Amino acid sequence: MIEDEPKLGKALQEGLQAEQYEVSLAQTGEEGFYLAEVENFDLVVLDVMLPGRNGLEILATMRARGSKTPVLLLTAKDAVEDRVRGLDAGADDYLVKPFAFPELLARIRALNRRGVPETSPKLRVADLQMDVVARSVRRDGQTLELTAREFELLEYLLRHQGHVVSREMLTREVWKEAGRHTPLDNVIDVHVARLRRKVDDRFEPKLVHTVRGVGFVVRERQE
Amino acid sequence: MLRKLRPRHVRTRLTLWYVLVLASVLVLSWTLIAAFMFLQMRNQLDHYAIQDIETVEGLLYFDAGGRLLLHEDYHNHPESKRVLERFLEVRSPEGNLLYRNERLAGQTLGGSPIPREGQNQYSNRSGSLADGTPVRMVSRRHVLDGHPLLIRLAYSERPIWARFEEFAVASLLALPIVLVLAGLAGYLLTRSALAPLQEMARRAGRITSERLHERLPVGEAGDELDHLAGVFNNLLRRLEQSFEQLRRFTSDASHELRTPLASIRSVGEVALRKNGSREECRDAIGSMLEEVNRLTALVDGLLTISRADTGRIQLHPTVFPAMALAREAAGLFEVLVEEKGLQIAIEGDEGLSLAGDRMFLRQALVNVIHNAVKYTPPGGSISVSVHDQAPGSIQVEVADTGPGIAPEHSARVFDRFYRVDESRSREAGGAGLGLSIAQWAVRAHGGDIRLLPTSGKGCAFQISLPASATQG
Numbered sequence: 001m002i003e004d005e006p007k008l009g010k011a012l013q014e015g016l017q018a019e020q021y022e023v024s025l026a027q028t029g030e031e032g033f034y035l036a037e038v039e040n041f042d043l044v045v046l047d048v049m050l051p052g053r054n055g056l057e058i059l060a061t062m063r064a065r066g067s068k069t070p071v072l073l074l075t076a077k078d079a080v081e082d083r084v085r086g087l088d089a090g091a092d093d094y095l096v097k098p099f100a101f102p103e104l105l106a107r108i109r110a111l112n113r114r115g116v117p118e119t120s121p122k123l124r125v126a127d128l129q130m131d132v133v134a135r136s137v138r139r140d141g142q143t144l145e146l147t148a149r150e151f152e153l154l155e156y157l158l159r160h161q162g163h164v165v166s167r168e169m170l171t172r173e174v175w176k177e178a179g180r181h182t183p184l185d186n187v188i189d190v191h192v193a194r195l196r197r198k199v200d201d202r203f204e205p206k207l208v209h210t211v212r213g214v215g216f217v218v219r220e221r222q223e
Numbered sequence: 224m225l226r227k228l229r230p231r232h233v234r235t236r237l238t239l240w241y242v243l244v245l246a247s248v249l250v251l252s253w254t255l256i257a258a259f260m261f262l263q264m265r266n267q268l269d270h271y272a273i274q275d276i277e278t279v280e281g282l283l284y285f286d287a288g289g290r291l292l293l294h295e296d297y298h299n300h301p302e303s304k305r306v307l308e309r310f311l312e313v314r315s316p317e318g319n320l321l322y323r324n325e326r327l328a329g330q331t332l333g334g335s336p337i338p339r340e341g342q343n344q345y346s347n348r349s350g351s352l353a354d355g356t357p358v359r360m361v362s363r364r365h366v367l368d369g370h371p372l373l374i375r376l377a378y379s380e381r382p383i384w385a386r387f388e389e390f391a392v393a394s395l396l397a398l399p400i401v402l403v404l405a406g407l408a409g410y411l412l413t414r415s416a417l418a419p420l421q422e423m424a425r426r427a428g429r430i431t432s433e434r435l436h437e438r439l440p441v442g443e444a445g446d447e448l449d450h451l452a453g454v455f456n457n458l459l460r461r462l463e464q465s466f467e468q469l470r471r472f473t474s475d476a477s478h479e480l481r482t483p484l485a486s487i488r489s490v491g492e493v494a495l496r497k498n499g500s501r502e503e504c505r506d507a508i509g510s511m512l513e514e515v516n517r518l519t520a521l522v523d524g525l526l527t528i529s530r531a532d533t534g535r536i537q538l539h540p541t542v543f544p545a546m547a548l549a550r551e552a553a554g555l556f557e558v559l560v561e562e563k564g565l566q567i568a569i570e571g572d573e574g575l576s577l578a579g580d581r582m583f584l585r586q587a588l589v590n591v592i593h594n595a596v597k598y599t600p601p602g603g604s605i606s607v608s609v610h611d612q613a614p615g616s617i618q619v620e621v622a623d624t625g626p627g628i629a630p631e632h633s634a635r636v637f638d639r640f641y642r643v644d645e646s647r648s649r650e651a652g653g654a655g656l657g658l659s660i661a662q663w664a665v666r667a668h669g670g671d672i673r674l675l676p677t678s679g680k681g682c683a684f685q686i687s688l689p690a691s692a693t694q695g
Contacts, residue, residue: 098519178582183589183593183657187555212512213508213510213512
């Protein structure tokens with residue numbers, strides 16, 4: 001991870017380590033570039049605005065030298081042209097600050113399993129089973145009647161089971177809203193509440209959990 | 224160098240132009256007068272010459288030797304001074320000289336006869352003698368004792384030319400004096416005419432961003448200067464308004480930014496002091512994160528607005544059915560509508576199409592509908608209708624049965640951060656940017672959004688957009 005802001009760098013490093021990743025943190029462009037040259041990483045998380053050497057330059061040099069390591073760019077700029085410039089320079093993904101940590105985790109997971117898309121048609125957690133092809137959900141042997149949106153919501157949560165999913169991720173991935181300002185938070189909350197009613201009300205253990213200030217997670221055990 | 228010669232003041236320029244025009248008019252008119260005078264005097268001369276030629280006809284006689292002579296005793300007549308100045312020559316029609324008076328002193332008057340000269344009528348022409356004297360000559364054919372004669376009589380034009388020169392000299396001397404006087408008068412006049420302008424400039428110079436409330440005095444006359452002052456005051460008013468808006472925006476923005484920051488700070492500080500349980504800590508952090516999300520949304524909104532203000536947002540126009548957009552936007556809030564027990568009705572003409580950036584127009588409609596969903600109390604109803612009442616434009620109306628918006632707020636509902644509830648309570652959510660973003664999106668498409676006046680309860684927003692060229 002190449003990030004010059006010490007607080008953010010350290011927080012992300014700790015967060016990723018807690019998720020069982022091995023993380024090397026570089027605070028300048030030169031240091032990061034050197035590390036990326038000598039070691040073989042699975043993924044580089046690269047801040048665009050760096051003192052000394054710009055993140056995009058580092059990326060371009062890495063790519064020019066034939067490095068195929070996936071690169072996730074972090075930047076405070078979200079204008080479309082900045083995004084395009086980053087992807088043109090050879091970035092694999094792009095995350096705008098401030099981002100939700102679960103989202104960073106999700107992106108990292110996605111980049112790490114690139115080429116092996118996780119599209120298993122059957123998803124399960126505890127005694128809940130989802131058949132994506134048949135579009136049916138059963139818990140404890142009983143079929144649950146879900147609306148199309150509730151089904152998509154549950155599918156997304158199940159695919160990220162054990163990981164927290166933020167409202168922004170749901171807005172973009174489940175509701176397919178491109179704009180960042182669509183006021184969907186209330187809508188999402190209501191949907192989650194309804195989903196919870198159908199999935200958890202009559203069963204134990206509870207599967208759908210709210211993580212205050214962050215988002216939602218599907219998992220078996222309560223933390 | 225030439226630039227330096229160009230007078231800097233309008234006053235000087237005006238005076239110079241004025242003097243220049245006056246000079247040309249004077250020179251032209253004086254030239255015409257002089258020419259007219261000259262012709263008049265020459266006519267007079269012709270007149271005398273004709274009279275004189277008739278006299279001369281009577282005085283001519285052949286003496287015994289056949290020589291042509293003139294009775295000279297007539298000279299003594301005191302009234303005819305001109306007679307003394309006359310040049311006289313008589314020739315035969317073939318051109319032989321028969322008589323020439325002494326004043327000619329041997330010089331010829333007009334040379335050989337011109338064909339038809341003096342026949343039937345008096346013929347007159349200008350010429351000059353051998354010594355350079357300019358003359359005006361009249362010819363006449365006359366038969367004396369059976370002999371045909373060609374009588375030529377002339378007067379010097381010198382006196383007329385002298386008068387002409389006198390006039391020219393007098394004019395040339397008078398011209399600069401007249402021009403200087405006129406210029407001076409003009410200069411003083413323009414000064415008094417331009418004085419209000421200077422006063423205006425002086426006052427305008429005193430107006431700064433701190434004193435934008437000042438205005439220029441507008442006179443009663445309704446002339447150009449008053450008009451200018453009016454226009455200037457109008458400009459000042461608009462400037463003051465936008466300054467005021469900016470001030471309000473800055474203070475509102477800082478309020479909106481500070482509120483979540485204050486929460487984050489207090490929650491964090493209190494949690495740190497309490498030395499509470501792990502559960503309490505998680506709760507405090509969660510609460511702080513909620514505020515962070517609010518801040519993030521706010522900064523995103525501000526960024527969108529600032530990009531919109533500087534025109535850096537590019538629209539990607541397409542053509543799409545209006546009803547589908549309305550259904551989609553309303554559909555987003557279906558669960559909220561259900562939860563609150565609201566009724567939402569969408570109706571309109573299925574054939575209508577909109578042209579524009581679908582994402583932004585959708586955003587606009589979503590924000591307006593969200594507003595209605597937010598403020599309509601449980602059990603109320605919302606209607607979304609799509610029509611093309613006026614040709615060439617499409618109206619999308621969103622009406623609700625909420626508490627409505629009081630007239631005193633209606634002018635400002637689209638202002639950034641403006642919320643009708645003064646307390647800025649968080650209950651209803653949002654930072655008050657939704658409607659102003661909607662307004663920007665609609666206006667960027669050449670449309671308009673307004674709050675329709677409603678009688679009694681509820682409020683109704685009308686978005687009107689130019690219709691797409693291809694209907695259906």
